[in-house]
Amino acid sequence: MKKFLVLAALTACILLPQPSWAPPLSAADKEALKKVEAYFNGLTTLQARFLQVSSQGATAQGILSLKRPGRMRFEYDPPSPVLLVSDGIWLIFQDNELQQTTHVPLGSTPLAVLVEDPVDLTGNLEVLDVRHDPGVIRLLMRMRDDPEAGFIQMVFSDAPMELRQWTITDAQGIEVKVALLETRKGMKLEDDLFKPRDFESGNFVDK
Template sequence: MPGHDTRMKTILSPTGITPTARPGTVRSLLAATVAAAALALAVPAAPARAAPAASEVARTPEVAADLARVEAYLNGIGTLRSRFLQVADDGSSVKGTFALARPGRMRIDYDPPVGNFIVADGRFVYFWDAELKQQSNAPIGSTLADFLLRPQISLSGDVTVTEVAHDGGVLEVTLAQTKDPALGRLTLVFEERPFALRKWRVLDAQGLTTEISLLSPETGVELKDEQFFFRDPTRRRERD
């Protein structure tokens, strides 16, 4: 069974995986993703500790309609490919490429000179640290990447909606993990006309915010299966 890097910890991030901060390392969001990302990797979350429950937004008919629209949109995505811009709390930024193939698969590649990447193969999420030349991994179900990668996305149960807001043609939906809301918040930002996911923001347990904006996203695109397998770059170079 793949091992885990104890330097990493799972928090509520786009992919559910965020690195322990160290100088010169790109901070995430993931994930994910969904996106997942991110963006260094995680170990499974520790057993849920006693914490105040997340305060769920009142599900008025208007809010219920908004959330149903979000669920339908996300569940309607089979594949997605996009360039992205990630901006950290300190204003530093990095670009890369995000690919999603639901259910279960995702890839985030950072542009040089960073060289880090994240890949979910349907069972595990892997993070490659180009600086340390090593990988870390975690079962998808132990990270928030699972929210975007599961076959059916639901804004209830293990995910609590804490806020829904409209502002100038934009819908923002903020989420927390139901079992451990202290891990952070994920805000999904949708353009309303046409309705589409444009960015997400992560507020982590340390109070730091990371924003990931999708640049010209494409849905329904053809993606190659092999890009969702983890391959150790050092071994590839050795074979070459």
């Protein structure tokens, strides 16, 4: 169950009960997309606490680290054995308890948008809906080259512009939300942070 929730929340967007076509974007929608793109493209590094909650009641938390372009790391707090890192090519899932490693192409996941360079929301992603609420922008998107892969909703504050959370819902209606807390930007992050570890030695490895 732990592994399923992590992979569902971070690496794969399963089918959502949403329209299969995207209505034309308004001028206000396009302006909101430009703001989001400028936010991502202006990032160099970012760290935040994250809280992951499923509608079935499972919870987990940890630290998210980003270093653009290409690198991100989700380190779950104990007792979770999970570590997920991106080296710019692969999204690498490690279960330290089972001593198993799984590689997923980074570009096949919607969360690649966090570390693409440059971020273009109308490139690899198709924007299906833009919602404007007071102080909040919500985007519903799917992979353009693989529309059946599913959907992701991202939520941003707009004053200041900041990614706050994303939500994934599967075909059974089970939701997994990941919220970011205590976000900091612009710190120095070493490249080794975004490499998986050898299970026996604990040393960083290149793949």
